[in-house]
Amino acid sequence: MDNKNFKSGFVAIIGRPNVGKSTFMNRIIKEQIAITSPKPQTTRNKIQGIFTDDNRQIIFLDTPGIHKPHNDLDQYMDKAAVSALKEVDAVLFMTEAGEKSGPGDKFIIEELKKIKAPVFLILNKIDLINPDEMAPQIDEYKDLMDFAEVIPISASLGINVDDLMDTLTKHLPEGPKYYADDQITDHPEYFIVGELIREKILEDTRDEIPHSIAVVVESMNQRSAAGKLQIEAYIYVERESQKPIVIGRGGSMLKNIGIGSRIKIEHLLGEKINLKLWVRVKKNWRDDKAFLASAGYSMKDLNN
Ligand SMILES: Nc1nc2c(ncn2[C@@H]2O[C@H](COP(=O)(O)OP(=O)(O)OP(=O)(O)O)[C@@H](O)[C@H]2O)c(=O)[nH]1
CATH class of the missing domain: 3.30.300.20 (K homology (KH) domain)
Structure with a gap:
């Protein structure tokens, strides 16, 4: 039976290679559906992770880290990331806490400016830095574009991840359950x-x-x-x-x-x-x- 106030939506996770996108997805879904490694460019396809509880269903599109293409595989990976931005209800733009924005981020931000959905700035890996180090970074990103929310997290330790999920839910529309309760990914x-x-x-x-x-x-x-x-x-x-x-x-x-x-x-x-x-x-x-x-x-x- 559908809950009257049930919320659902598609959320893209985008960011430079190695910022922790897949680690975040696996934490939310509580199963390993995306592989992770300390080596950049681990994720090559867009991967759907499906989170469902009594009140909401959020379908995450994990994307390959966007980077300068050197070959056809790189082009595929960039295109997969950019195409994930189409028709989403929100975007999590993930960066590494304490790191300055690089040319890769500017390329992503130009793409993000073209979409209507709310964009969250997520500062991941806060366990590795002193919280004071974040303020200048946040200011720098805010100069580049307007973000609906700015949320620091640690995907690997789970810090602030529940808060992020709750804030994200507030931005999602009321909608149907697209997938069965126990389906966690659409990948075979x-x-x-x-x-x-x-x-x-x-x-x-x-x-x-x-x-x-x-x-x-x-x-x-x-x-x-x-x-x-x-x-x-x-x-x-x-x-x-x-x-x-x-x-x-x-x-x-x-x-x-x-x-x-x-x-x-x-x-x-x-x-x-x-x-x-x-x-x-x-x-x-x-x-x-x-x-x-x-x-x-x-x-x-x-x-x-
Ligand atoms: N200390 C710390 N390390 C993290 C955190 N989140 C991810 N990592 C580590 O960062 C590395 C990269 O994580 P991934 O999840 O593979 O990163 P990704 O953004 O999916 O990478 P690509 O597939 O290259 O796009 C791994 O070694 C993770 O263990 C965090 O919150 N804290």
Whole structure:
């Protein structure tokens, strides 16, 4: 039965790479639906996280951090972020507390000025700074545009996150429940499974490897005789020389990636799995539109 004063709406989370957008989303949704890492540009697609309680349903669009594009994948990521701004009810523009605005922020603010929805300035990671350091930063941002609200938070510690949710709710219209109570994302499970494998690779590798990796889940619908779910995935690298790095000496790196991602996936799915991983070379895949589309980074998806 619909609550008469039920509120609902779509909210985009936008900001430079690494400010903590995915960490915030996972805290709200209380499940890991977006991967996080200390390395910038971890998020590549727009991800919907759905928060529902008795009084409201808020659908969050987590966006890739906007940055200067160097290749087709970068262009896809920027376009995904900007397209998320269309038709939203509010925008959370996330920055790192204590950090000055950079050229990346100015680019985002120019896009934000074009939309009608209220824009919140969110200063994340307040656990890392002295509160006095925030005032000059807030003044600097306020000179760039008008914000409906300015809210300091710590996404990883949960500080002020409930207040942010309550203030956000006040700005949302009364509306329907778009999704079932227990639906937390619109992404298919195989996508999140691929992302969890990629997250484990980001944890274990360095230098150019993290950005050179794409993970494609080939199948996850077979079961072993004992009933265990079989998951098979390809890890794509860009160059022949990267393959031995991901496999490691005697297969040790790939083994660790397998063990670590299996634990994450079992946690997500709530069941035991068998995970098979293969490493493949796909030369310069970040500039290969056909490959990008097959790996889930299709520009066409963003145009509707
Ligand atoms: N100390 C502190 N660290 C945080 C906080 N929120 C996020 N982080 C850390 O900041 C890093 C980046 O977080 P992400 O959530 O991946 O950032 P993102 O904005 O989604 O990054 P992209 O995917 O690159 O756009 C991770 O190491 C997080 O653990 C916070 O409130 N406090």
